[in-house]
Amino acid sequence: MNKTLKLMITALTLTISMGVFTACGNNSGVKENEEKDVSTKTITTDELSKNIKDENWVVVDTRENDAFNGWKLDGVKRGGHIEGATDFSAAWLDVNAENKEERLEKDLKDRGISKEKNIVLYDANGKDASEVANYLSEKGYENLYTYDVKEWTEDDKNAMKSYENYEMLVPVSWVKDLIDGNKPEGYSGKEFKIFEVSWGEEKDSPDYLKKGHIKGAVHINTDEVEEGPVWNRLSDEKLKAFAKANGITVDTTVVLYGEDTTPAARVATILKYLGVKDVRLINGGTQKWIDAGYELEKESNPKQSVSDFGAEVPVNKDYIIDLDEVKKIYNDKSTTTLVDVRNWDEYIGKISGYDYIKTTGRIEGALWGHAGTKAGMDQYRNIDNTMLNEDQILKMWSDYGITPDKKLVFYCGTGWRAAEALYYADVMGIKDITLYDGGWNEWSGNTGNPANPIEKGEPKK
Structure with a gap:
């Protein structure tokens, strides 16, 4: 095939493809994206403002997780994310991880990003949104829009949200x-x-x-x-x-x-x-x-x-508490929640999670705060090991009765995993939080003979 004929066929194909989108209808303020993949369309700030609260639309921040959290990256006037937006970072697509596709599919589902919705993908560098759009397009998503968040940040009337800390x-x-x-x-x-x-x-x-x-x-x-x-x-x-x-x-x-x-x-x-x-x-x-x-x-x-x-020292003595303090407060369910940051099998008492801890179970009355599918903290992290977004963490907690209006006392086996959960709670701006340092190792008595009240089995709803 000669070069001239090939160019003519390519141009005709693009024209027909764009015509398909036009024939399907075009909302005011929305135009086909001729400079990027023809399967996406751009959307104006006015149109985004009108649709952001519509349940048939979902707005997605595709930038690095840090920008979503609050940092002013890529030249934006204001840091944080569009209020009401969720996240699905283009950086996640480049991660080499076990069960990558399974995890990304779960991320899409958990964030309400479905094929039935109109999906607005935004960035500030002109690349991230396109990468996510191409990924979704390959999976059969069709109603894809792209947006430059710099436009949103220019007007202080457009609501944005950053984590308090x-x-x-x-x-x-x-x-x-x-x-x-x-x-x-x-x-x-x-x-x-x-x-x-x-x-x-x-x-x-x-x-x-x-x-x-x-x-x-x-x-x-x-x-x-x-x-x-x-x-x-x-x-x-x-x-x-x-x-x-x-x-x-x-x-x-x-x-x-x-x-x-x-x-x-x-x-x-x-x-x-x-x-x-x-x-x-x-x-x-x-x-x-x-x-x-x-x-x-x-x-x-x-x-x-x-x-x-x-x-x-210590200047902030209530940031970490010990066994005596926990014994005083663990029965007060009206104002305090003990948050068990271990995996499910540890929480229900199937395993202790440690070769040097014989006793299994959980502190009596403690609610499951999640941790990892194995021994880690992947349930608190995105696939690139950045912090999971606030909405996902709060949903994870609320499913098991944990709400930030109470004092949250985090514990795990020996204080490591609970420390990460505590730190993220602090980043989110949750006020009344503390770490029970001794955790299950101390509470259980370690040896197989429980020293303090414990529970086993799946909790009653």
């Missing part, structure tokens, strides 16, 4: 700016420290030295903040010494991350308990840094100590 969960681009000396959004300009957190000595860490770490990051072994056999946090004085040994004061901006976010969250909650004012977790951990194309270094960075923490 979104700054606690930072994008990797924010950390890169911090390292490069570019003052990022929300940074006070005081001293900062970056730590990679995992269990075990630095020399034994498969990630810190072998895989590499963020430039300048110092390694923290979780044994620096807790000890067995219960694995409660160390005494206040020892924790204060830990902070000073790592060069941390109440005024230090502390950035924590790891291959897995859970141990980093464990240290983050302890630092907040001590009184550090500015504690941040990297949203998505090490892999998001790699995905962004940023380099890792492999040389060891020594700890640099300080002589004074700057406050009497």
Whole structure:
């Protein structure tokens, strides 16, 4: 086939395809997207405003999860997401994960993104929405629209929503700016420290030295903040010494991350308990840094100590509580909810989840707060290990009777998973929250002979 004839046929095909959309009807303010995939249409701000509350429409933020949470990325005037929107990030499509398609299908279903609805996909870089549109189109979705959220952010009358404490969960681009000396959004300009957190000595860490770490990051072994056999946090004085040994004061901006976010969250909650004012977790951990194309270094960075923490500890003593406090409040269901952040089999007493914990079951009256399908926290995270959106977390809780109008006491086996759930609750702005440090390990008595009231089996509705 010669080049001229091929071009004529291509042009005719595009004309016919666009004509199909025109024949199906075109709402005022909506036009076919000639510059992108012909299976999508653009929508105006006025038309979006009219339809955003219509149950037949769903508005989807396709940007990085950090932008949805509240960060001003890609040149938008205001951070956060369009009020009423859900999320389905284009970044999720590039993740190499087990059961990827199954997880993405669940994400679509959980967010009400269905073939029967008109779907508005928005971004601020001209790429993310198109990638998600192509993905959905291949799955048979037809009523697809794209929108540039920059237009929405220009007018303050257009409602947007950010998490109250979104700054606690930072994008990797924010950390890169911090390292490069570019003052990022929300940074006070005081001293900062970056730590990679995992269990075990630095020399034994498969990630810190072998895989590499963020430039300048110092390694923290979780044994620096807790000890067995219960694995409660160390005494206040020892924790204060830990902070000073790592060069941390109440005024230090502390950035924590790891291959897995859970141990980093464990240290983050302890630092907040001590009184550090500015504690941040990297949203998505090490892999998001790699995905962004940023380099890792492999040389060891020594700890640099300080002589004074700057406050009497703990400043925020109610951020973590112990067995005596839990015994006082666990029966008061009218004002307090014990949130069990373990997997379902642990919660119903089928397994303990730990080779050193013999007793199975849960604290009497505790409600299931979810955790992971196995031993992790995937039920609190997107497929790229970023924080699950607020609506999904609250729905997950409410299905089992957990509501943020009560005091929420999070616990797990030994404090790690519950720390991540607590941290996300803090990011969302939930006020009356705390971590029960000893968790099931302490409450159960550990040995097979329950020390305190427990339950087993599926809870009554």
